[in-house]
Amino acid sequence: MDELSKTLVVPCQHGLHMRVAARIVSLAVGFDADTFFASGSRTASAKSIIALMELGAIRGELVVISARGKDAAKALQAMTALFDEEAGHCRADLNEDPDE
Numbered sequence: 001m002d003e004l005s006k007t008l009v010v011p012c013q014h015g016l017h018m019r020v021a022a023r024i025v026s027l028a029v030g031f032d033a034d035t036f037f038a039s040g041s042r043t044a045s046a047k048s049i050i051a052l053m054e055l056g057a058i059r060g061e062l063v064v065i066s067a068r069g070k071d072a073a074k075a076l077q078a079m080t081a082l083f084d085e086e087a088g089h090c091r092a093d094l095n096e097d098p099d100e
Contacts, residue, residue: 005066006076010057011087020086021052027078033069035079046079 010016016037028035028046035046039061044051046065057063067075 002072003066003068004072004076005064006080007062007064008080008083010059010061010063011083013059015058015061016052016055016063018049018053020082021049023082023086024052024079025049027082028075031067031069031071031075031078033067033071033075035065035067035072035075038064038066046075 012020024037024046025048037044037046037052037055037057039055039057042055044055046052055063065076065079067073067079069075
């Protein structure tokens with residue numbers, strides 16, 4: 001089966017922290033897909049909070065989300081929506097200009 005991937009920017013000041021990692025895992029377990037996050041030379045299963053946090057991804061860092069399996073496209077779409085939602089929360093929390 002083909003692998004799909006997408007590169008996203010970590011949106012929040014505290015990076016890929018516990019709350020975000022928990023939301024990623026909650027999404028990932030609902031799909032029939034093997035989903036991974038990669039940052040630099042590190043890779044983590046989207047189904048492991050500890051592995052995601054060990055990536056150490058900080059705000060502004062690029063992460064590559066890859067998925068393969070029956071629900072790969074849906075998993076990527078859900079992860080992208082989560083990152084978009086988190087970016088909105090981060091801007092509101094920091095009172096930032098959304099165009100920055």
